[in-house]
Amino acid sequence: MPYLMGIDAGTQSLRCCLFDLEGRLIRRASQAYPTYQPRSGWVEQNVQDWLDALTAAVAGAIGESGVRAEDIVALSYACTSCTVVALDDGARPLRPAIMWMDERAWRQAERVSASGHPVLRYAGGKESPQWMLPKAMWLAENEPEVFRRARWIVEQTDLLTYHLTGRFTISRSNAAAKWHYVTPLGGWPYDLLRNLGLEVLMAKWPAEVLPVGTPLGPVSKAFAEATGLSPRTLVVQGGVDSHAAMVGVGAVRQGDMALIIGTSTCHMAQSSTPIFADVWGPYPEAVADGIFTLGGGQSTTGSIIQWLVENVGCGHVSYQQMDELASRIPPGSEGLVALDFFQGNRTPFKDPLARGAIWGLTLRHGLPHIYRAFCEAVAYGTRAIVDNLEEHDYHVERFLAAGGGAKSRLWMQIHADVSGRPVQLSTTDEPTALGAAIWAGIGAGIFRDYFEAAGRMVRHGMVLTPDEKVGRVYDFYYRQYIETYHHLKPLMEAVAKYEEQRSAH
Numbered sequence: 001m002p003y004l005m006g007i008d009a010g011t012q013s014l015r016c017c018l019f020d021l022e023g024r025l026i027r028r029a030s031q032a033y034p035t036y037q038p039r040s041g042w043v044e045q046n047v048q049d050w051l052d053a054l055t056a057a058v059a060g061a062i063g064e065s066g067v068r069a070e071d072i073v074a075l076s077y078a079c080t081s082c083t084v085v086a087l088d089d090g091a092r093p094l095r096p097a098i099m100w101m102d103e104r105a106w107r108q109a110e111r112v113s114a115s116g117h118p119v120l121r122y123a124g125g126k127e128s129p130q131w132m133l134p135k136a137m138w139l140a141e142n143e144p145e146v147f148r149r150a151r152w153i154v155e156q157t158d159l160l161t162y163h164l165t166g167r168f169t170i171s172r173s174n175a176a177a178k179w180h181y182v183t184p185l186g187g188w189p190y191d192l193l194r195n196l197g198l199e200v201l202m203a204k205w206p207a208e209v210l211p212v213g214t215p216l217g218p219v220s221k222a223f224a225e226a227t228g229l230s231p232r233t234l235v236v237q238g239g240v241d242s243h244a245a246m247v248g249v250g251a252v253r254q255g256d257m258a259l260i261i262g263t264s265t266c267h268m269a270q271s272s273t274p275i276f277a278d279v280w281g282p283y284p285e286a287v288a289d290g291i292f293t294l295g296g297g298q299s300t301t302g303s304i305i306q307w308l309v310e311n312v313g314c315g316h317v318s319y320q321q322m323d324e325l326a327s328r329i330p331p332g333s334e335g336l337v338a339l340d341f342f343q344g345n346r347t348p349f350k351d352p353l354a355r356g357a358i359w360g361l362t363l364r365h366g367l368p369h370i371y372r373a374f375c376e377a378v379a380y381g382t383r384a385i386v387d388n389l390e391e392h393d394y395h396v397e398r399f400l401a402a403g404g405g406a407k408s409r410l411w412m413q414i415h416a417d418v419s420g421r422p423v424q425l426s427t428t429d430e431p432t433a434l435g436a437a438i439w440a441g442i443g444a445g446i447f448r449d450y451f452e453a454a455g456r457m458v459r460h461g462m463v464l465t466p467d468e469k470v471g472r473v474y475d476f477y478y479r480q481y482i483e484t485y486h487h488l489k490p491l492m493e494a495v496a497k498y499e500e501q502r503s504a505h
Contacts, residue, residue, distance in 0.1 A: 002446070003067050005075035005233075006437030007058070008241060008430065009050060009156055011035065011099070011263040016057035017433035018065050018072065021446065023457030025430060026067060029060030036096065039503050041103040041343070041352075041496075047085055047093035050156065051163060058227040074234040074444035075219070076212070076436040077164070078244035079156040082178035084135045089151040091162055095143065098135050101264065101299050101343050103352040105134035108141070117192045119180040124280045126350045132179045133193075136201050153204040157238055164235045166220045168206035173239025175209050176286035177295065183284045184274075212239040212287060213442040236443030242266035242295065243287050244435030245402065249426045250458035252450045255397035257386070259415065259423070260431060261405025263303045264346075265378065267296030267385050269396065277392035278348040279385055288450060294394065296385035297346035301378045302405045304342055304356070308374060313367055323410045325368035326375065331417065331473045335360040336373035337480045339488070340381050348388040349485065353496040357488060375411050376474070379418040380481040386419055399423045400460070402431035409464075416466040418474045425461040434458070 003026060008015045013032040017025055031053035036044045062069060086094045098104070112127035112134060113120065120127065127134060132155070140147040152158075155174050162168050175181035180189050187209070193199055210216075214237040224231040238244070242260060246268035251258035258268040267279075271292045274282040282292035309315065309322060317325075341354035358373060386396050401423050405411055416423045428434050438453040447453035 001071060002073045003071050004437040004440045004444075004446075005058075005061070005072055006430070006433035006435070006440065007054070007075065007077035007160070007238070008244070008432040008436065009054070009077065009079040009160060010241065010432070011080055014050060014053035014057050015430065015433055016061040017430050017437065018061050018067055019434060019437045019457065021441070021456060023428070023434060023459060025428070027061050027065035028430065029057045029064070031056045035099065040499055043099040043102045044096040045099055047097050047159065050159070054160065054163065055226050058229065062228045069228055069230040070232065072230060072233050073446070074236050074440035076236040076439040076443065077157070077160050077238035078241040078432050078436045079160060079238065081155060081157065081174050081240040082131050082135065083156040084132065085154060085156065085159055086139060086146050086150040087152040087154070087159070088149060091152065091159070094146045094149055097156065100130055102135070103129050103344050105129040105138040106352040108134035108137040109352070111137070112196065115192060115195060117189060118185060119182050119189045119192060121276060122182045122185075122274070122282060122284065123180065124278055124347065124350065125276070128280070128346065128350060129352045130346070133196065133198065136198060137196065140198070150204055152206075153201065154206065157240070158206060160238065161216070164219055164223055165216050167216070169208045169210050169216070169237065170206045171237055171239040172209050172211045173243045173286050176283040177240055177243075177280070177293070181209060210237045211285070211289070212237050212243070213439045215443045234440070234444050236440045238436055238439060240286075241432045242268050242297075243293065244439065245431040246435065247287070247438050247450060247454065248428065248431035248433070248435030248458065249400040249402045250454040250460065251400045252454050255395060257396045257399050259382065259399040259401040259406070261301055261401065261403040261411070263301070265298040265301040265382065265405070267382060269294045269394070271394060275389065275392055275394045277394065278350070278388045280347055294389065296348070296382075298340060298378060298381045299344055299346050300340060300342035300356070302403070304340055304374050304378070305371070305405070307342070308371060312370065319408070322368065322371045323408050326372035327410050329368055329372045331376075331470050332477045333369045333373040333376060334365065335362075336365060336369055337477060337484055338373040338377035339481070339485060340374060340377040348384050351489065353493045354485065354489070355492045355496065357484065359484070375414055376418065376477065377481065379411075379415045380478050382415060383419045383478055384482065386421070396421060400426060402426035402428060413464050416464045417470040418478065420466050420471050422466065423464045425464070427459040427461045
């Protein structure tokens with residue numbers, strides 16, 4: 001029986017999953033790695049930790065699955081994006097990886113935005129400090145020796161490609177979403193790179209830009225020997241984790257929005273025509289030929305809940321207990337309004353200097369109120385993204401939800417009530433790995449396209465429908481959420497800039 005392998009290199013761990021052709025999870029193995037925050041807004045990881053995790057997770061999934069190595073037909077992979085690595089000519093890291101959520105390059109992002117280049121229209125109109133060009137500019141300006149020595153300045157995805165196959169490529173999934181590779185405008189924006197003084201950067205990128213699902217050839221002999229894979233296993237071009245998760249929950253038709261809640265939240269949708277809104281995109285052909293991908297995102301969602309339980313709750317209560325206690329609190333958390341911008345706002349405000357907040361506290365409020373208020377804040381953030389798309393003539397009919405946060409019935413019901421849209425739960429705990437496995441199946445010729453693959457491998461669970469009465473309460477508090485951000489924006493910007501200056505000295 002043939003099997004497909006999907007690898008999900010996430011923020012907190014790398015997971016390797018084996019699936020059969022009906023989408024059933026046969027075996028999962030994972031390996032965690034630490035994250036470091038050397039300064040406010042900076043987030044880094046050690047590259048070797050990823051590579052150790054990749055080897056251990058793949059070997060673990062094979063060794064305990066009972067599946068013969070030769071029956072694993074193909075594998076693909078999905079990674080955080082835009083997580084940037086600088087490598088020497090031996091593909092060895094010159095510094096820790098700059099993680100996707102790192103906001104240090106906000107000044108460089110402002111300069112890219114100020115260029116007014118046409119590619120920005122396909123990126124939501126404004127550059128993010130989380131993307132490739134600002135991070136590369138930051139390296140060139142702040143660590144010039146690292147930049148000079150770097151043979152490769154690439155993403156986590158590209159590094160995995162190299163370690164699986166021995167060759168470097170760029171995934172069109174990443175290039176279209178985070179590197180300004182715009183096929184309707186001819187591909188790379190050479191004039192933008194030249195105007196930014198980044199002509200040399202092109203020489204540090206791989207030459208090939210390949211669509212996800214492209215066969216790359218058999219796994220390298222060294223990696224096969226290290227993990228127990230068959231040397232005949234086909235490696236298929238991977239890409240961005242949120243793009244894989246969109247496929248893994250079956251959001252392949254217009255009007256469906258994938259709601260993937262993990263450390264962060266990704267809101268992914270497909271459109272047959274370009275939609276120019278305040279979300280990220282429209283990314284041309286990031287996932288499929290002739291299709292535009294729309295991406296909304298919140299940098300800190302599940303990570304806020306984790307922070308709250310571990311720090312404010314001191315780790316004495318479980319998430320399930322907090323859900324139970326918070327479910328007894330009425331909608332609106334009895335007058336609390338929170339902002340979920342613990343690491344800036346990705347969309348629709350695109351504000352890297354935004355910060356988290358909560359107000360309305362009285363002596364009556366307890367931890368369950370605060371917990372619910374932040375659950376509601378995340379849902380308000382999702383509504384802001386959906387409302388912006390509606391203003392630009394893209395209608396979201398339903399959410400297809402997965403990820404760790406989707407295990408909370410309370411949180412998903414809050415999303416339904418706040419947005420006024422049904423939330424369909426996925427039956428898989430591994431949507432990103434499943435999406436990567438689907439890419440592997442397409443590359444191996446097992447499936448013709450995403451529609452056939454999703455019909456075979458994706459399973460849906462229960463549907464949570466919105467409560468109109470509760471929704472009217474949330475309409476009021478949603479307006480307070482938006483007003484709170486706009487009123488606090490100048491204060492947050494002033495404090496962030498002051499703290500940056502203090503850190504520099």
